[in-house]
Amino acid sequence: MKRSGPFRLCLAAIAMVIPAALIFIVLFLAQYAWQAIFYNGVRFVGTINWSLGNLYANPVVSRGYHVPIGADYGILAFIVGTLFSSFLAILFALPVAVGTAIFLAEAVPARLRPGLSMLVELVAVVPSVVFGLWGIYVLAPLISHDIGPGITAILGFIPFFNINNSTGSGFGLLTASIVLALMITPIIATTLYDALLQVPRELRESAVALGATRFEVVTKTMLPTVRVTLIGGVVLGLGRALGETMAVLMVSGGALNYLPGTIFTPISTMASFILSQLDSALQDPTNMAVKSLAEIALVLFVITLAVNAAARVLVRGATFVRNL
Amino acid sequence: MRSDFKLRRSTLLRAGAAALLVTGLGAGVAQAANVTLVETGSTLLYPLFNIWVPHFEKAHPGIRVTTQGTGSGTGIAEAISGVVQVGASDAYMSDPQIKQNPDILNIPLAISAQAINYNLPGLNNRHLKLSGPVLAGIYDGKIGKWNALAIEKLNPGLKLPDHKIIPVHRTDGSGDTFIFSQYLSFSTPSWNSSVGYGTTVSWPAVPGGLGAEGNPGMVEALKQNPYSIAYIGVSFHQQVKQAKLGKAMLLNKAGKFVLPTAKTISAAADQLVGKTPKDERISLVFAPGADSYPIINYEYAIVNAKQHNAATAKAVKALLTWASTKGNAPHFLKQVEFKALPPAVSKLSAAQIAKIH
Amino acid sequence: MSATFDTKGKRSALETRRRALSAAGWVLCGFAFLLIAVPLLDLVLTIAIKGASAFSIKLFTTSSNGVKGGLLAAIVGTAVLSLGALIFAVPIGVGAGMYLSEYGQNRLGSVIRFLSDTLTGVPSIVLGYFSYITLVIGLGWQFSALAGSITLAIMIVPYLARITELSLRRVPITMREAAYALGAKDRTVAFKIVLSAGLPGVITGALLALAISVGETAPLIQTAGWSNYLWTGKLTHEPIGYLTYVIWTFINQPYKSAHALAFAAALLVMLVVLAINIGVRIVLRRRI
Numbered sequence A: 001m002k003r004s005g006p007f008r009l010c011l012a013a014i015a016m017v018i019p020a021a022l023i024f025i026v027l028f029l030a031q032y033a034w035q036a037i038f039y040n041g042v043r044f045v046g047t048i049n050w051s052l053g054n055l056y057a058n059p060v061v062s063r064g065y066h067v068p069i070g071a072d073y074g075i076l077a078f079i080v081g082t083l084f085s086s087f088l089a090i091l092f093a094l095p096v097a098v099g100t101a102i103f104l105a106e107a108v109p110a111r112l113r114p115g116l117s118m119l120v121e122l123v124a125v126v127p128s129v130v131f132g133l134w135g136i137y138v139l140a141p142l143i144s145h146d147i148g149p150g151i152t153a154i155l156g157f158i159p160f161f162n163i164n165n166s167t168g169s170g171f172g173l174l175t176a177s178i179v180l181a182l183m184i185t186p187i188i189a190t191t192l193y194d195a196l197l198q199v200p201r202e203l204r205e206s207a208v209a210l211g212a213t214r215f216e217v218v219t220k221t222m223l224p225t226v227r228v229t230l231i232g233g234v235v236l237g238l239g240r241a242l243g244e245t246m247a248v249l250m251v252s253g254g255a256l257n258y259l260p261g262t263i264f265t266p267i268s269t270m271a272s273f274i275l276s277q278l279d280s281a282l283q284d285p286t287n288m289a290v291k292s293l294a295e296i297a298l299v300l301f302v303i304t305l306a307v308n309a310a311a312r313v314l315v316r317g318a319t320f321v322r323n324l
Numbered sequence B: 001m002r003s004d005f006k007l008r009r010s011t012l013l014r015a016g017a018a019a020l021l022v023t024g025l026g027a028g029v030a031q032a033a034n035v036t037l038v039e040t041g042s043t044l045l046y047p048l049f050n051i052w053v054p055h056f057e058k059a060h061p062g063i064r065v066t067t068q069g070t071g072s073g074t075g076i077a078e079a080i081s082g083v084v085q086v087g088a089s090d091a092y093m094s095d096p097q098i099k100q101n102p103d104i105l106n107i108p109l110a111i112s113a114q115a116i117n118y119n120l121p122g123l124n125n126r127h128l129k130l131s132g133p134v135l136a137g138i139y140d141g142k143i144g145k146w147n148a149l150a151i152e153k154l155n156p157g158l159k160l161p162d163h164k165i166i167p168v169h170r171t172d173g174s175g176d177t178f179i180f181s182q183y184l185s186f187s188t189p190s191w192n193s194s195v196g197y198g199t200t201v202s203w204p205a206v207p208g209g210l211g212a213e214g215n216p217g218m219v220e221a222l223k224q225n226p227y228s229i230a231y232i233g234v235s236f237h238q239q240v241k242q243a244k245l246g247k248a249m250l251l252n253k254a255g256k257f258v259l260p261t262a263k264t265i266s267a268a269a270d271q272l273v274g275k276t277p278k279d280e281r282i283s284l285v286f287a288p289g290a291d292s293y294p295i296i297n298y299e300y301a302i303v304n305a306k307q308h309n310a311a312t313a314k315a316v317k318a319l320l321t322w323a324s325t326k327g328n329a330p331h332f333l334k335q336v337e338f339k340a341l342p343p344a345v346s347k348l349s350a351a352q353i354a355k356i357h
Numbered sequence C: 001m002s003a004t005f006d007t008k009g010k011r012s013a014l015e016t017r018r019r020a021l022s023a024a025g026w027v028l029c030g031f032a033f034l035l036i037a038v039p040l041l042d043l044v045l046t047i048a049i050k051g052a053s054a055f056s057i058k059l060f061t062t063s064s065n066g067v068k069g070g071l072l073a074a075i076v077g078t079a080v081l082s083l084g085a086l087i088f089a090v091p092i093g094v095g096a097g098m099y100l101s102e103y104g105q106n107r108l109g110s111v112i113r114f115l116s117d118t119l120t121g122v123p124s125i126v127l128g129y130f131s132y133i134t135l136v137i138g139l140g141w142q143f144s145a146l147a148g149s150i151t152l153a154i155m156i157v158p159y160l161a162r163i164t165e166l167s168l169r170r171v172p173i174t175m176r177e178a179a180y181a182l183g184a185k186d187r188t189v190a191f192k193i194v195l196s197a198g199l200p201g202v203i204t205g206a207l208l209a210l211a212i213s214v215g216e217t218a219p220l221i222q223t224a225g226w227s228n229y230l231w232t233g234k235l236t237h238e239p240i241g242y243l244t245y246v247i248w249t250f251i252n253q254p255y256k257s258a259h260a261l262a263f264a265a266a267l268l269v270m271l272v273v274l275a276i277n278i279g280v281r282i283v284l285r286r287r288i
Helices: A006-040 A076-107 A113-125 A128-155 A173-198 A201-209 A214-225 A227-243 A246-251 A270-281 A288-314 B002-025 B046-059 B072-081 B095-100 B132-139 B149-154 B175-187 B189-194 B214-224 B234-242 B262-275 B310-324 B330-336 B343-353 C002-052 C057-061 C072-103 C107-121 C124-138 C145-169 C173-181 C186-215 C243-250 C256-287
Strands: A060-062 A065-067 B035-041 B063-069 B086-089 B104-119 B166-170 B210-212 B228-233 B249-251 B296-304
Touching (some): A006 A288, A006 C107, A006 C124, A006 C145, A006 C186, A065 A288, A076 A113, A076 A214, A076 A227, A076 A270, A113 A173, A113 C256, A128 A246, A128 C243, A128 C256, A173 A227, A173 C002, A214 C002, A227 A288, A270 B072, A270 C124, A288 C107, B035 B072, B046 B234, B046 B330, B063 B310, B072 B086, B072 B296, B086 B310, B104 B175, B104 B234, B104 B262, B104 B343, B132 B149, B132 B166, B132 B175, B166 B175, B166 B214, B175 B189, B175 B296, B210 B214, B228 B234, B234 B330, B262 B296, B310 B343, C072 C107, C072 C145, C072 C256, C145 C186, C173 C186, C243 C256
Parallel strands (some): B035 B063, B166 B228
Antiparallel strands (some): A060 A065, B086 B296, B104 B228
């Protein structure tokens, strides 16, 4: 067979468009954020004061760059908001996803399986802005009036879980985390479900022969064999949670410059902050604010890149496209 | 002459392209209007623009205006970048911005005011008395509860609840934030030195403080959160009334507590409009005078004097001229509790509108 | 005999405990399933009920003036943006998928695969920000259908490429070999044999990509803008409305009419997204 004809080259060129687009985006962001990276230094990720400075006074020269007086770009609060909400989301999603996957793969009669597993898959396709709408309309009031006081009644002696230490609006860390958890549970659950169905019959039969109950077979012999896939699914979900914008923006309360003191306190994440602050940043005649936003985009990009690369290494052949 | 010819050619080309497109798409698509203007920005001005536009379009067939309430920050930014033709803003542009973009005009269309609203169960029918320093204390976290001494002192006889205050601020770049933070800056030196004023300010960290998007978002946030307080443009007075929220009396420069009414807004305007410079960039906040309401401002159209083409320039001029004259009629402005421009300011605005080409 | 009986007695005590634990385990698993299924059902029901009550003929025949009215402009805009995205994305995505499946079993192929998956993982707001700076401002297109479509296309191309690759790979090797044996050229094999056999999979991919575009919001806010008016056919220099914008901004308006429109828009978006996803899954399962 010929190794390369004009047709193959042509297809290869088309295929190269995808990596080229990705590389162009990274290089562009890096080039655009260059001055901000030098101006901000490590303070960028190490301090929690994000201030555009006095936009109504003449810019001054600070650390070698023209910036508004008092301009300071520290995104630690948003990094904490992003990581904390994603971490809580994983914490909620993991047990639910494992239980759901076991339920679907082992407890449900084969006849019902396609319908019920489709139900779980459909959660993953709900657009994030619709999740946000539901979060505003249903979840936030529920947290403010029922779940929040409930948690306080049980764990209220720990200040971090006491709704009375916050303003109790229902918009904040917990609400954002629950919405994120809903979005990523199906990702983890379907990854695990697929893996459980692949476990060889012999393994299961030998465990049954040793006198294990069916549940013990699942938890003690099957789950360990799919452990790596499960971790991969979790990391995949983490990637989604870290970059989620709309749903988080709609229910997180839009905190600025403080760390969450309770799980009911408002937060901001890096992705939601980029969207909500672009217009403000464009007010800065020196452009340092917009460039600092580009730096946030770059940091977010690097984090999700690392997470997704990790997921791919863990789940062999993992793609974001499930083999339907 | 030459530029005239160029313009005509480009209009011709455009018309040709449009004709091609229309034929290409078939007769199903309605005949395109000649010029589409995009207005974006201030959510305070947005309700008025929505009232204006149908009347304006009726008087000027061939011009269509799309409106968006995105916040004054967006209005200024996108008028500068040329993404929109008309930016709406409650804030005038800063000196550095003007220096960088000398072609951008700040044209007042009306006079507006801002109310301090709150949701205090049981007390929303009473007008709480508040001052700049107390509001600064609430927004920088030094005053955390409604029954704090500083608030009780201003409101003797009121039974204030022992509950945390939820200060709500705008997350988008906002002219309301601009005039509110100006009130705090002009009345409270410590706020001026630590936070200052702007369309976006670095809000001091008040745990539990909420961010809201636009004036509509502020009303929603108040509705949903008892014990919250927010600054809201008067054009939302109907929504505020429907939601049964409270409205505060504010301490003015002369030491009197006043509500935003037609009389107090006019009184404040009378004090300062005479000082309006040619480019019309001036703050009307914290005016002297016993009757003056302290937070009033010009509602600006932010417009590039150099438009894309003659047709667009003509349409922009028509819109702004209409808005600052016919649009200033009481039956329009009354619906949003705005005040008409005084004749002297109308003249300055007309002179600026004439510069658009 | 008695010894056996004894051990059996002991075992049954242990076994009761184990059985109880197992039963509890199954109940917990069922509960976990409910934890994910109930919110979905609540979400669908809430949106269906609140959205359907806002449905009327006016909703589909008039456009919104900002707080009330209909959704015509937004519906048309969503259709234009999503189909526009497909026009850009399908040739590139299918071409790339074909390369990966037919000739991509090499180092270049795995690099493309890896970077393509990485692009899928890039938060959509980062893409929106990128397009705002480059297309809207940089090229001076302003908020426009073209800027919005291209941004959506960048998002969905990697999905399309990978779904195409997966479905073309399922076409049996023997079919290709038979064609090559008959003297067919690369191009003939790729299009006439492989692509026509794998076409249902490719169409599936395009439909799923369409569902993604219809539901996307964040990148469009910075690229397509928003317009109250029906799209006039201009590709650049004219903002365009879309349904997800209605959901996100109108729910923050203090008007009942605006809330109703937000839910109506959410219902329309959900109908399209769910119809595509459920349809695709049912058809695929029936074939397998």
